[in-house]
Amino acid sequence: MMKTCLCMLALLYHGANGFQFMSKWKLPTPVNVAQEAAIEEKFGDKKLVVITGTSSGLGRKTAGALLRTGQYHVVGAVRDLDKMEAVAELDEWPLERFTPMECELNSFQSVRDFCDNLKEWKVGKPIDRLICNAGVYQPSLPYAKWSVDDHEQTMQINYLSHFLMISELLDDMTEAKDPRVIMVGSVTGNDNTVGGGGVYPIADLKNLDGFRAGFKNPIAMADGYGFIGAKAYKDSKLCLMMLSNMLHARYHKRTGIAFSSIYPGCLAESPLFREKRAWFRRYFPVFMKYITGGFVSEEEAGQRLFQVAHDPRCSKSGVYWSWNGGPRENRGLEALEKGGQISGGGGAGGGWDSIYENDQSDKVNDIDLSVELFKYSTEITGAKWPVKKTVVSPCPTLKVIGAISNQMIAKEELKRMAEKPGLNEDGTPIKPKLTVKKKAVLVTDKVVGGILSRTVGRVARFANRRLLGKLPEEALTGSFQEEKPLAKAISVVSISTPEGDIVAADQVEFVADAPVASGSNGATAPAANGASLNGAAAPVANGVNGATSHAASGSNGVAAPHANGSQHVFSSTVDEADQESIQDEISVQVFNKDTIIEVQGEEKTVQASA
Numbered sequence: 001m002m003k004t005c006l007c008m009l010a011l012l013y014h015g016a017n018g019f020q021f022m023s024k025w026k027l028p029t030p031v032n033v034a035q036e037a038a039i040e041e042k043f044g045d046k047k048l049v050v051i052t053g054t055s056s057g058l059g060r061k062t063a064g065a066l067l068r069t070g071q072y073h074v075v076g077a078v079r080d081l082d083k084m085e086a087v088a089e090l091d092e093w094p095l096e097r098f099t100p101m102e103c104e105l106n107s108f109q110s111v112r113d114f115c116d117n118l119k120e121w122k123v124g125k126p127i128d129r130l131i132c133n134a135g136v137y138q139p140s141l142p143y144a145k146w147s148v149d150d151h152e153q154t155m156q157i158n159y160l161s162h163f164l165m166i167s168e169l170l171d172d173m174t175e176a177k178d179p180r181v182i183m184v185g186s187v188t189g190n191d192n193t194v195g196g197g198g199v200y201p202i203a204d205l206k207n208l209d210g211f212r213a214g215f216k217n218p219i220a221m222a223d224g225y226g227f228i229g230a231k232a233y234k235d236s237k238l239c240l241m242m243l244s245n246m247l248h249a250r251y252h253k254r255t256g257i258a259f260s261s262i263y264p265g266c267l268a269e270s271p272l273f274r275e276k277r278a279w280f281r282r283y284f285p286v287f288m289k290y291i292t293g294g295f296v297s298e299e300e301a302g303q304r305l306f307q308v309a310h311d312p313r314c315s316k317s318g319v320y321w322s323w324n325g326g327p328r329e330n331r332g333l334e335a336l337e338k339g340g341q342i343s344g345g346g347g348a349g350g351g352w353d354s355i356y357e358n359d360q361s362d363k364v365n366d367i368d369l370s371v372e373l374f375k376y377s378t379e380i381t382g383a384k385w386p387v388k389k390t391v392v393s394p395c396p397t398l399k400v401i402g403a404i405s406n407q408m409i410a411k412e413e414l415k416r417m418a419e420k421p422g423l424n425e426d427g428t429p430i431k432p433k434l435t436v437k438k439k440a441v442l443v444t445d446k447v448v449g450g451i452l453s454r455t456v457g458r459v460a461r462f463a464n465r466r467l468l469g470k471l472p473e474e475a476l477t478g479s480f481q482e483e484k485p486l487a488k489a490i491s492v493v494s495i496s497t498p499e500g501d502i503v504a505a506d507q508v509e510f511v512a513d514a515p516v517a518s519g520s521n522g523a524t525a526p527a528a529n530g531a532s533l534n535g536a537a538a539p540v541a542n543g544v545n546g547a548t549s550h551a552a553s554g555s556n557g558v559a560a561p562h563a564n565g566s567q568h569v570f571s572s573t574v575d576e577a578d579q580e581s582i583q584d585e586i587s588v589q590v591f592n593k594d595t596i597i598e599v600q601g602e603e604k605t606v607q608a609s610a
Contacts, residue, residue, distance in 0.1 A: 035123065035124045038123045038124070039123055039124060039125045042122075042123060042125070043073050043122075043125055046071060046072055046073040046097060047071060047072050047073070047128035047129065047176075048072075048073050048075070048122060048125055048126070048127050048128050048129075048176075049066055049072050049073070049074045049075065049127075049128060049129040049130075049131065049309065050074075050075045050077060050118070050127055050129065050130050050131065050169070051063055051066075051074060051075070051076055051077065051131040051133055052077040052078075052103065052105065052131070052132055052133050052134035052162065052165070053077070053078065053133045053134025053135065054074070054076030054077070054078055054084065054087075054100075054133075055076070055078045055080060055083050055084045055087050056087070057298060058133055058184065058264065058298060058301050058302055058305060059076075059131075059133040059134065060087060060091070060298075060302070061298050061299055061301065061302020061303070061305075062131065062133065062302045062305040062306050062309070063076060063093070063098070064091055064093065064302065065302050065303055065306035066306055066309065066310070067093050067094060067097060067098060069310065070097075071310075072097070072128075072129075073097045073098070073099070074097065074098050074099070075098075075099050075100075075101055075118065076088075076098065076099070076100045076101065077101055077102075077103035077114055077134070078100055078101075078102065078103065079102065079103065079104045079105070079106075081100055081102055084100040085100060088100065099121070101114055101117060101118060101121075102114065104148075105134055105156065105157040105161040105162075106147040106148050106149075106153060106156060106157060106161075107147065107148040107149065107161075108148075108149050108160075108161065108164055108381060108382065109148075110148075111161050111164050111165050111168070112164070112168065114165075115165060115168035115169055118169075119172065126172055126173060126174075126175035126176040126179070127169055127172055127173050127176060127179070128173075128176045128177075128178065128179055128180070129179070129180050129181075129182065129309050130165075130166065130169055130173065130180075130181045130182070131182045131184075131305065131309060132162040132165070132166070132181070132182065132183045132184065132240065133184045133305070134157065134158075134162075135157065135158040135184065135233075135236070136153065136154055136157050136158065136233075137154070137229075137230075137233045138153070138154055138229040138232070138233070139229045139230035139233065140229060141227075141229040143227065144217075144220035144227045144229075144232070146217050150216050150217045151215055151216065151217070151380070152215070152219075152220040152221070152227070152232060154229070154232040154233050154236055155215070155222065155232055155235065155236050155239070158233065158236035158237065158239075158240065159236040159239040159240055159243070159377075160377060160380060160381055161381075162183070162240070163243060163377050163378075163381055163383060164381040164382075164383050166181060166243075166247070167378075167381075167383035167384060167385050167386075168383075170251065170255070170257070170385070170386055171386040173255070173257055174255040174256065174257065174388070178258075178315055179255075179256065179257045179258070180257065180258045180259075180260070180308075180309060180314070180315065181244075181247065181257055181258070181259050181260075182260055182261070182262065182305070182308050182309060183240045183241065183243065183244050183259075183260070183261040183262075184240070184261070184262060184264070184305065185237050185240055185241040185244075185261040185262060185263050185320065186233075186234070186237035186263060187263050188203060188233070188234045188237060189203045189234050189235070189236075189237030189238035189239075189240070189241055189364070190203075190238075190241070190263070190320075190360060190361045190364060191203060191204075191361045191363060201228050201230055201231035201234065202231075202234070203231070203234035203235050203237065203238040203363065204223065204235070204238075204363065205222045205223055205235060205238065205239070205363070205369065205373065206222075206223035206224075206225075207223070208222060208223065208369065208372050208373060208376060209223055209224030210222045210223055210224035210225075211372075211373070211376035211377070211380065212224075212372075212376055214379075214380065215376075215380050220232070221235070222235050222239070223235075238363060238364065239373060239377075240261060241261045241320065241360060241364045242363075242364055242366070242369070242370045242373055243370075243373070243374070243377075244259050244260060244261040244318075244320075245259075245318060245360075245364065245365065245370060246370045246371070246373070246374050247259040248260075248317045248318035249318075249367075250374075251388060252317040252318065254388040255388055257317070258314075258315050258316060258317035259317050259318065260308060260314065260316070260317065260318070260319045260320070260321060261319075261320050261321070262304065262305060262308050262320070262321040262322070263320070263321075263322050263358065264296060264301035264302075264304040264305055264323075265296030265300070265301055265304070265323065304321075304323055304355075307352060307355060308321050308355075311352075311355070313355070314355075316357075319357045320357065320358045320359075320360050320364075321355060321356075321357065321358065322355070322356060322357075322358035323354045323355050323356070324354050324356055411441060411445055
């Protein structure tokens with residue numbers, strides 16, 4: 001009784017999450033107890049955060065903010081360990097709570113190695129936060145640079161390698177209590193803003209022709225067209241924001257992981273612009289501070305990314321987070337007095353409570369294109385996404401009934417799938433492919449079912465009629481069309497000659513359509529091997545006489561050319577044993593007015609006669 005009450009209270013508390021919270025329940029086995037002890041010794045009560053690109057810029061400031069709370073152990077995924085160790089020492093990070101690990105985002109293998117090393121190092125502790133921050137911006141390049149995997153560098157570092165990393169770590173994150181995957185987007189990837197839609201080039205994946213073609217050297221752009229460094233960056237950010245939405249749709253309800261993206265503001269003094277020319281690096285921050293007001297310092301941007309990882313309000317999934325400050329008017333003197341640090345949408349200021357759920361462009365919200373992007377990205381990276389199922393009720397009754405009924409359900413479904421209406425493109429019927437095991441199940445069911453039907457089944461049917469009565473008339477009527485019979489075509493080969501069409505078929509019920517020439521007469525052909533066509537007949541269409549033919553070798557009907565596109569129905573039969581092989585055994589060649597039909601390896605010539 002007590003357990004039942006606890007379960008009911010838990011369900012009421014978790015509300016819309018249903019039974020999701022139960023997915024993390026574990027029985028206290030010796031292995032689990034030992035693992036929990038190792039985790040406690042290594043991490044204490046700290047949450048585990050993984051951030052890419054922590055040696056500079058936004059990642060560096062975010063890692064520092066997380067470490068200052070004393071609530072997190074941060075793993076920095078970086079390509080240069082020496083530089084990272086120097087930065088950690090310079091910033092006086094507590095090294096007992098910061099662990100740098102090598103990860104070169106230019107290489108998919110390096111990403112996989114990083115994930116493997118991380119899993120081994122953390123002794124089973126689930127990852128609480130994964131922050132996809134690292135990025136490069138190469139706007140001045142007149143040509144593309146290529147990664148270890150022969151992909152354009154900007155797209156691989158900013159998007160594809162993070163795509164692969166998430167797929168490798170997603171399963172592990174489901175064990176955390178409040179897991180979050182955060183992707184650093186950009187206003188430049190959102191064309192519903194001035195920054196994203198008013199400055200060329202515009203982020204646009206078009207039809208993903210570049211990804212569809214494999215995105216290998218020399219294909220440098222996702223859309224398959226010419227390379228522009230600035231567009232490669234904007235496209236990569238568009239991909240990240242689309243990925244966040246896709247993962248939210250695919251995995252949030254099944255895993256409890258919150259997927260979100262953010263725009264922290266324009267970091268005009270960030271190392272992100274290290275590949276721009278000197279004059280740009282000098283004057284761009286001034287322009288952003290005093291003209292547009294979009295400037296945000298690295299420190300403040302780091303606080304914003306930290307907030308999305310830390311603030312309980314940001315556990316919401318499927319959101320594009322942004323920050324908004326005060327008004328921008330009369331900013332001249334105030335901007336000078338405050339060094340450009342004044343409030344504004346997308347700019348500096350506003351504080352912790354200025355966070356809001358921003359709108360995304362139609363391109364970011366394009367569901368169909370997002371599905372294609374996910375598909376091609378999986379193929380390019382070789383990612384293997386875990387199959388996650390929604391957690392269901394742990395009710396013992398449901399489990400018992402399910403175990404009993406599963407076998408019966410599978411058996412009945414096999415019987416239902418034994419037939420499938422319609423024809424393939426070549427005119428043959430759709431035949432569901434069954435494994436030997438499934439065929440054996442069907443045969444066994446047929447034998448056992450036949451015995452039961454004549455014994456227990458009779459009693460059951462009698463009881464059904466007596467107890468339940470007849471079905472109401474409304475249940476049996478009401479269809480606007482009569483059900484059509486299943487097509488019986490097995491194999492059809494047809495060709496055209498100057499005199500008309502020739503059809504070779506095994507078992508056929510179909511109509512050969514062609515333009516009708518009124519008043520023309522049906523053509524006939526002599527017998528091939530003297531056998532007769534079974535049940536050959538052709539109706540008259542618009543005054544056209546039916547054409548008939550004799551059978552070749554008796555194995556399949558051969559219909560003679562008919563006159564100038566008249567319409568005929570041909571029908572012949574063969575043994576069931578030959579049906580599967582007939583299509584391979586028949587070949588037809590046309591030489592002027594004569595037709596050579598090869599039946600079971602032997603050529604037969606049919607001369608067309610008008």
